[in-house]
Amino acid sequence: MDKAMAALAEMEALGFRPNSASYAALIEGLGSVGRTLEADAIFQEMICFGLKPKVWLFNVLLRGFLRKGLLGLAVRVLVVMDELGVWRNRETFEILLDYYVNAGRLEDTWSIINEMKRKGFRLNSFVYSKVIGLYRDNGMWKKAIGIVEEIREMGLSLDRQIYNSIIDTFAKYGELVEALEVFEKMQQEGIRPDIMTWNSLIRWHCKAGDISKALELFTEMQEQGFYPDPKIFMTIISVLGEQGKWDVIKRNFENMKYKGHKKSEGLQPSATMFCILANAYAQQGFCEQTVKVLQLMEPEGIEPNLIMLNVLINAFGIAGRHMEALSIYQHIKESGISPDLVTYSTLMKAFIRARKFDKVPEIYKEMESAGCTPDRKARQILQTALMALQQRHYHNGFT
Template sequence: MLTMSTDDPRLGQELSSELYNYSICDCCKVGDFDRAMSLLAQMEAQGFQLSALSYTYLIEALGSVGRTLEAEMLFQEMICSGQKPRLNLCNTLLRGFLKKGLLGLAVGLLQEMDDLRIQRNQETYEIFVDYYVNAGRLEDTWSTINEMKRKGFQLNSFMYSKIVELYRDNGMWKKAIGVVEEIRERGVSLDRHIYNSIIDTFGKYGELGEALELFEKMEKEGVRPDIVTWNSLIKWHCKEGDLTKALHLFTNMQEQGLYPDPKIFMTIISHLGELGKWDVIEKTFESMKFRGNKKCWAVYAILVDICGQYGKFQNAEECIQALRSEGLVVSANIFCVLANAYAQQGLCKQAVKVLQIMEAEGIEPNIIMLNMLINAFGNAGRHMEALSIYHHIKESGMSPDVVTYTTLMKAFIRSKKFDKVPEIYKEMEYSGCTPDRKARQMLQIALMMLERRH
């Protein structure tokens, strides 16, 4: 593939537009997005136009690193130039919007697809169902599934796994398990998606014996557990206080050749930290060094430091600089993991600092990151700051999800502002999110405390 520098003499030649397009695609392939955007600016200044392929590369590349609004701007520019985007590109952009919680933009894009006569496919519907289930939007989920059926699309294992999760999150765990019978009757095989959803359902409701039994059955039937399977089992054993079993699973996962992601590592060490088992944290970290990617060690070392409050990486700027000095690309996911680590330790200023650094680099925070900040302020008893993040979410065009509302309700309960909880509960219902079991429990607590006051 052709490449060029910004002062390449070939830019003045007849094929300079083609060379620009080639080079922009090359930049996207190697992750040099800033240079790609710089070349785009130079290209437009000379009156040249991006090719459909270059638009696709740029939009997908920017979306992959969380620069969603820039991706959306280029998408609109592509349409205005008379080029019709392919369905795959639309689906990529939809997924990026919904990952950020930008439901309004996603729905708007669906309308544009209809206007351009770009037919939705199975993946389009799956993207929305995945978002609606995670956001706790029960009515929207069933509406999308029913529309999907009317269009002639069949429910596959992914869709059934989402239905299981829907029942799970709304307190109907026995009904979730009952879906398995329907799956078998329809001849759909129990693949990894379905196993993971059911295992997670058992775990969430404390049925850890059932979860492990299903895990063993999964392996016997030749369905290889993935990182999601292991994460779920480890997480729920930690929540139930069985850290011995959680650590055993953590070790087994690595022996199976799967390196733990930072989120599950943080779950384990934070629970160990609460019990003051610093030696076990250190031992767990040291044992990982012999199994994973050397560049990733820096992330885990920093998480150990933050969790242990040793002081070396209590400054977010120094922390991110240390990661970069190890040659690690700090992605949107890494930013979220760091913000969560600071949030769990009540280090609110540093959690906010991570957000500021992230935004300064052109990466828009997603709904997960902002929910973490609400949690950080809530844990620190600073309910007004938690509320300000909630308002920021709405002002930014994002759609608060069920986690946003329940985390904010928890913040108000911690600060003994019980009268605010019913207000947030009503806002949740009005928004289209269905209150889950946790939200209903918090509402009951708040109402009980208000009744005692009177």
């Protein structure tokens, strides 16, 4: 885009102007990389030279402005559309609808829907799923479900998008039995659940404390060929970790690992997934299990990254094994990896737990020498160590 803008400047310096297609390409390109204000400037120049953009170009600008919350510029785009006699198409309305729903603006949402009806646009599953979501997020879940009746009365079949909205609405407000009933009906009608369907059911069952059903759905999802979203995996691990069910965590992770080659949708096993599992063990100070997760990464061809090694330092630190934590730190440096702020802070905390207060200032100095700027937490750790050393010296002097 920089080269394109430079070419435009050179072109205009020579007294030439781009044609309509070139202007459109520039605006679309700038919009795609978030340079909306530059896109707007090119758009204004295009209008100034008497060129009339197509409706799709207006939509590009409209989407870009609303994505950044620039409502004033978005409204101006709509005004220019009206002035130039460019009719709004379905995409224009859906862009506006999506914005108003996400902003929780119920009145404006219905205003757009009514305008769509007046213009002769039939309401589709996208529109209805957005309305259901808006009611759901505003606590009006019964009204959200009432929309389903309106859909049926209009003879519009329920598709996956609408089903997902209904399931999420029921589940969010604790109506898990109804959510599962809709889930079953969805499948009976030949509509295959997608990753969003599974994620919604698992997440809300976890939040309701029904971890057994969440795990059942988690397993069924994998059997259906979906790999779990990391956030969902982390939610399950967190709940199981709180309950101390580490054997269940390990068993589910092993099942995921062995089924990974069958997955066709969702995210594949990655360093992030291993880090989530390792961190669950590390938070409990289970060093051996954390190391085993590290070992599991090797057969998968995944190299342990800095995040994983930081987790390992934390595991040893929580367990009070500061020498092992220090050895991991040495390994990081010997491997040519640059320790980050988390590395230094985690290691200093390990020394604090082991009451090796004199080691903390040494690591702090190494952090500064490496060009890593200490944050407030790191400074607090140092202060804690210095105060402990001061008290120790005072006590020794007194005795």
